[in-house]
Amino acid sequence: MxxxxxxxxxxxxxxxxxxxxxxxxxxxxxxxxxxxxxxxxxxxxxxxxxxxxxxxxxxxxxxxxxxxxxxxxxxxxxxxxxxxxxxxxxxxxxxxxxxxxxxxxxxxxxxxxxxxxxKVCVCFECRYSSQLLATRAVIDQGLLGELHYGEVDYYHGIGPWYGQFEWNAKRDGGGSALLTAGCHALDALLLCLGDDVRSVSSYSTRSKSPIFAPYEYDTTSVTILHFADGKVGKCAAVVDCIQPYYFHTQFCGSEGSMLDDKFHSQKLAADKSAWSRLSFKSLDSGDVSDHPYQLQFQAFFDALDAGRDMPLTDLKTALHTHRVIFAADESARTRRPVDL
Structure with missing residues (x-):
């Protein structure tokens, strides 16, 4: 080694x-x-x-x-x-x-x-979180059947209480609600629904709170993705909310649904009126000290040892996520759908 x-x-x-x-x-x-x-x-x-x-x-x-x-x-x-x-x-x-x-x-x-x-590792480290690893496991096991809808939303008020606020609020610093932080949610949506996005529609707005006035770009966006196989996905990126951090996930399929740490599946002999609950550590903080970098970086160095691209967060995968992000920001700017 x-x-x-x-x-x-x-x-x-x-x-x-x-x-x-x-x-x-x-x-x-x-x-x-x-x-x-x-x-x-x-x-x-x-x-x-x-x-x-x-x-x-x-x-x-x-x-x-x-x-x-x-x-x-x-x-x-x-x-x-x-x-x-x-x-x-x-x-x-x-x-x-x-x-x-x-x-x-x-x-x-x-x-x-x-x-x-x-070789490259791009820090979409949330793919290595317990929340997304468990979510993918439920989907991959077929407990939800064929997915037709999913939403992943990022709610995190990034205000002056964060040290990076001064530069992050600038257009040439943070860029957009998606680029600065909401990209984690959009990337997670692609992880779970697939990467064959055909068109993107997005709208953006911003809070009227003076707390977020220094931002040079819209701090809330909502993006709808239409996939080649007919699936629809939604991603909200909200960095001007006043609330605790919340990384929301919800998926609907032909055999069941999943909502954050809860799921319901027709394939299980469970109470049809109740959710089953998974046990995992949710993504509940925007502090980088709470992000699963160690798992991601270990996977990267293991991949270097093996002479291969790293799993989940290689450059090709990250480039596709960025392409969708830029299409979403263009759609919000022009108020028109963007085809990929």
Missing amino acids: KTYNVGVIGYGWVATAHIPAINASRQARVTAICSSRPQDDAVLSAKHGGSIKAYTDLDAMLADPEIHAVSICSYSNLHAGHAIKAAQAGKHLIIEKPLALSWEDCQRVAAAVEEAGV
Whole structure:
């Protein structure tokens, strides 16, 4: 089993979740951190364990042949440029969502990755959550029959109480309600209903609360997906709500239905007037420290050992999710459906 030395680009909020998750894997460790704010080697090493070298020059960090992979935790509008530069340096990539703030930049990342032949993990880590793993298991076991409808909604008020609020509220920072955070819900919808989306219709709006006034884009959107086989999906992305975090899932099929942690199936000898309940940890927090990065990153390094693309959150899968997101944002902007 190979040991992978990982360099982290950006030393903000999300990096504080990536670093311990990487170090907790069986075969990887963070050995370098590049930040625009100068850091001290000894302080970083003492805080995160091991020996960590601090950089302010990204080119210098990427030139180190002892670094095998990088974790991109920089501002969203820098993800594409950092990913391309790291791929060109021959480093495997962990890219925090979103891949980029435009479809053109996503394609530039894909081209650089293909040319360099490196492997990629995109942080749609909710696919590795207990909630979505259990939901997929119920669907895959056929307990709901053939699905015809599904909805996954993201409710999380991202206000000034979050450190990233100042840059996230800008159009060239967060991008849209879907890009900044609702992408997790739309990605989960595609995970459960399939990826053959034929058309997208979306509308957006925003709260009148002064709390969310700094946002330069609409902070609530509702997107309807029409699939090639006739299925319909709905995704609400609401980052201006005033309520506890809520990651809502509901699916309806020919043999039953599922609602969050409850399901009802005709295939089971159960009370037809009652739900059956699953036991899992729900996605109930927007704090990155609660996200299942460790499971995702372990799968990534295991895939590197095997010389294959990682499961669930590889670049091809993430690109498709982004394509649907950008189509949804275009639909909301033009108030017209967008065909894929």
